[in-house]
Amino acid sequence: MARDAAATKERILAAATMEFAAHGFAGGRVERIASQAQSNVRMIYAYYDGKSGLFDATLAEALRRMAENVPPRPEDLAGWAGDVFDHHQRFPEVLRLSMWAQLERPEATAEPHDIYRNKTLAVATAAARPLSAVDVLVFIYAIAQAWQLSPEGLTGLEDDPVSGEAVAARRQSVVTAVERMLQAHP
Amino acid sequence: MARDAAATKERILAAATMEFAAHGFAGGRVERIASQAQSNVRMIYAYYDGKSGLFDATLAEALRRMAENVPPRPEDLAGWAGDVFDHHQRFPEVLRLSMWAQLERPEATAEPHDIYRNKTLAVATAAARPLSAVDVLVFIYAIAQAWQLSPEGLTGLEDDPVSGEAVAARRQSVVTAVERMLQAHP
DNA sequence: CTCCAGTAAGTAAATGAGTACTTACTTGTA
DNA sequence: TACAAGTAAGTACTCATTTACTTACTGGAG
Numbered sequence: 001m002a003r004d005a006a007a008t009k010e011r012i013l014a015a016a017t018m019e020f021a022a023h024g025f026a027g028g029r030v031e032r033i034a035s036q037a038q039s040n041v042r043m044i045y046a047y048y049d050g051k052s053g054l055f056d057a058t059l060a061e062a063l064r065r066m067a068e069n070v071p072p073r074p075e076d077l078a079g080w081a082g083d084v085f086d087h088h089q090r091f092p093e094v095l096r097l098s099m100w101a102q103l104e105r106p107e108a109t110a111e112p113h114d115i116y117r118n119k120t121l122a123v124a125t126a127a128a129r130p131l132s133a134v135d136v137l138v139f140i141y142a143i144a145q146a147w148q149l150s151p152e153g154l155t156g157l158e159d160d161p162v163s164g165e166a167v168a169a170r171r172q173s174v175v176t177a178v179e180r181m182l183q184a185h186p
Numbered sequence: 187m188a189r190d191a192a193a194t195k196e197r198i199l200a201a202a203t204m205e206f207a208a209h210g211f212a213g214g215r216v217e218r219i220a221s222q223a224q225s226n227v228r229m230i231y232a233y234y235d236g237k238s239g240l241f242d243a244t245l246a247e248a249l250r251r252m253a254e255n256v257p258p259r260p261e262d263l264a265g266w267a268g269d270v271f272d273h274h275q276r277f278p279e280v281l282r283l284s285m286w287a288q289l290e291r292p293e294a295t296a297e298p299h300d301i302y303r304n305k306t307l308a309v310a311t312a313a314a315r316p317l318s319a320v321d322v323l324v325f326i327y328a329i330a331q332a333w334q335l336s337p338e339g340l341t342g343l344e345d346d347p348v349s350g351e352a353v354a355a356r357r358q359s360v361v362t363a364v365e366r367m368l369q370a371h372p
Numbered sequence: 373c374t375c376c377a378g379t380a381a382g383t384a385a386a387t388g389a390g391t392a393c394t395t396a397c398t399t400g401t402a
Numbered sequence: 403t404a405c406a407a408g409t410a411a412g413t414a415c416t417c418a419t420t421t422a423c424t425t426a427c428t429g430g431a432g
Contacts, residue, residue: 003380003426003427004381005380005381008381008382023212023290026209027212029417029418030417030419031417031418040384041418041419042382042383042384045418045419045420051418098337099289100289103210103282103286104210104213106338132359134344135356135363138336138340138341139359141332142329142331142336143325143328146325146328147324149328149335151284154323155320155324158320173317173321173325177317177325180366180367180368189399189400189407189408190407191407194407216391225408226408228409229409231393231394232408236392236393
């Protein structure tokens, strides 16, 4: 095996992302991560200072990627919600990781979201009275994630839950819902 | 200690609800549940056939209670969303338990929600075109739970996140958001 | 150009703390 | 007394973390 610290570190992070997304922090196995990354348990301690450090690193990386790929667009919040939906559709790990983090390690979730604050708040306020800017953000995230977070017993009631068209329809429903929520009362 | 099988069983279920809500299935400790219930590990196996059985029982009970206390009201969906918000505010365990179940034991989540199907679907359809009945249900749940599921880094941006007035305002925002989502396009 | 220390990268196996689940027993009640 | 309810102390793991070791690359002295 060629020796490349950076590459090994990255393989470990990728394997950890899948492992923690699938089983969470308590259920995730260091051993599985190491072998999946074609590396060794010891390296996890060398590069990430243990299981906790590795988990935090995977979460931070997932959130960073998301902030990079789907930055808030205050001038078109409904469209942005659609993009967030797409991102979660393509990378389901991110959402699972966030949920796990919030349940198991809430302290890791508190800080990174400060990023979003300044970007959107000011703009969103005026548009949607009586909903505040924070209200709007909270609901947009909730709606964009709704399909992935709903229990299968509910989402499975659709005609054809897994086809590409169904996914497109869901995306459209997200955009529509946000549009309506933001429109002025008649 | 007086001997009362039913009472012991109930104490175990109550303790398990708190334990699993706090730590999830993988993180929940049978030992802690037993001592918190002022009982013994062995009883968990006698009454619930082990950790898995106990977890499933707590989830089923939590969902049953919720279906009982906050039944869908098709004629006032926005008001119903407010009630769901209240319920989650009073019993945060329920939502945490559901999230954990969906992440760790999705098979336990699939079935019980069939209950909701017939109750609401037919009625909701006509009102909200082009949103389908399932769309509407998915989004209402998402909005009602949005505040509890949002990371603290986001919800904490409000002026006074913990006062009673702030909670009332959040409830109102939930009702408003659902009302708007369901109103006809102007 | 060639060795060849020195160091970074990688490995295997032990350690020790927990953990779900079981067995063998005791106690209260009808 | 008989049986249901309850208890305590194992048993047989599993898992994160560490220790002690081996292997490959690098840069400078000969």
